[in-house]
Amino acid sequence: MKFVEDQIHKVKPLFEKGGKLEKFYYLFEAGESFHLVTDKRTDRGAHVRDSVDLKRMMITVVLAMVPCILFGIYNTGLQHYTALLNDGQIEALPGMVDMIVYGAILVVPVILTVYITGGIVEGIFACIRKHEINEGFLVTGILIAMVVPASIPLWQVSLATIFGVFIGKECFGGTGMNILNPALTARAFLFFNFPSQISGDKVWVGFDRGQEVISTATPMGLAAKGDALPEAYSTMNMFLGTIPGSIGETSTLACIIGGIILLIAGVASWRTMLGMLVGGFLFAWLISLGSTNPNDIAALGAVKHLCMGGFAFGLVFMATDPVSSANTDLGKWIYGFGAGAISMLFRIINPAYPEGVMLAILLMNVFAPLIDHYVVKASIKRRLNRAGV
């Protein structure tokens, strides 16, 4: 550690004012604060002293996502070998290690691609606009990697990352100023531009990257078509996550673990989470009451709907993004409830997009400032009334 510190202090003068590499100061700064504790102190104005800064907060989110990442890697391998087994190409399922190795071969490049392209965009912006590189990108990056299928071509991943970081975040002024969740913006960009690589039956089980050799429908895809779900897609399997789907979203259990970490650390808002849970449950339940066809997507029932697809992942990691969600307490309830309700609505009544969670959260991101505006206004009115003005 001492060696790293010495090296950093040695090159520091090069990057400071008057140094040769002055232009790249913010790249250096990012490296420095990544390795060492910052020696900066707020020197003026009123401020709250708290050791939870942006860096710690973001790292907590990444930590909370670790169960999802690990399970995603395992599940990618599992789905691949299960598909091979069903296809008759292998006799029996290999051991867990094989699955993890295969999963890692597919998943790790996706994560690396996201971080490298996203890092370059952030770095360029930091140098030109002279602001620091925020750790927020660590979260955005891993979120993008978790919501794409493992078999996605890497150039699409990097294109989507550039779109999400550049248009979704940096154009609005960087971390903390975006109106839409950058990770979801990237996912939506992929979804509308390359629908054949991110939805449909053929993408969820990677065989060789880009070559669609085996295909397996996700439970969501089957249900949307009105087919009966096979036994492998039982509620329990959906809860554990041994079903095909995007890398990190399949396991409800891993999402719950992550959610608990976020709640204990106080990073995510329980109001948003609970609101979305209630909204989704209520709507799925209400719609299932009115459905007559037992194979219909509406008739699956609320519990299955909550475990299926990206609902849990969206609820824990996407909707609770403190920047793009509503900021007032009451607003968070409304925002969460709306996101849950609309995602069920999209899922069930919109045959074009069986997975509605992403679009529902984006839509609520759009509405969040308005919700806040009226909540604040109502609160001012109430207080004025109370004061008798």
Next chain:
Amino acid sequence: MLELALKAIFIENMIFALFLGMCSYLAVSKKVDTSVGMGCAVWFVTTVTCPASWLVSNYFLKPGEQNLIGQLFNKPDLDLTFLTFVSYIALIAAMVQFLEMFIEKISAKLYGSLGVFLPLIAVNCAILGGSLMMNDKGFTFPEAAMFGFSGGFGWLMAIVVFAAIREKMQYSNVPKGMRGLGIAFLTCGLMAMAFMGFMGIKFPEKKAEASENPVAIVEAVEVETVDVKAVEVKATEDSVEVKAAEIKVDAPVQGDK
């Protein structure tokens, strides 16, 4: 009716799907309160002009028995539809003039903040576009009224949401070149992307039923391909009877149609 309303508000939103009425949308959306005023004005005008244009179009312009001018001059085939644009614009302008006087009377503050954009509603393409679309789609009178009402409401919702976002963005450190309209356009595009979730929603339509009476009796022609969604097929030795919902025949036209 409800389906029509939902379609006009969400699926075919004037702003996010059709991009109509953008100029006032971008110009009067800096503050939520002003945008509510502007949105309500547009809402009111579409609500009134859509059914009104329907009446004008059906009773004065389109040829047929119901045309009042035709009745007056005893010429039932009088076709005045070439006057559609002129008459719609006149109608809208009259409505806007009325609205302007009304707002000036009740709220001078709102009148001031809407400024030049209030009279400019007269040339707002969302309103003329709404009337013309209503014309194209062949609505009945209640449908036209509903379309105007909900289309205008969709516009109101879009501008209010946008204004709230722009109010929030005042605190953002947007790059210099993007400030103002640049970031507004970008935001609007991203919002349209978020609204794309509504596209593709289909409301259950009534299934086509086989009609008892044959729609057309096709003389024996050389047919290249026939695409039939058959409901019932009866074949005997010398004839084939098809009860079908949809028949597409690809045949070279011989002589008269």
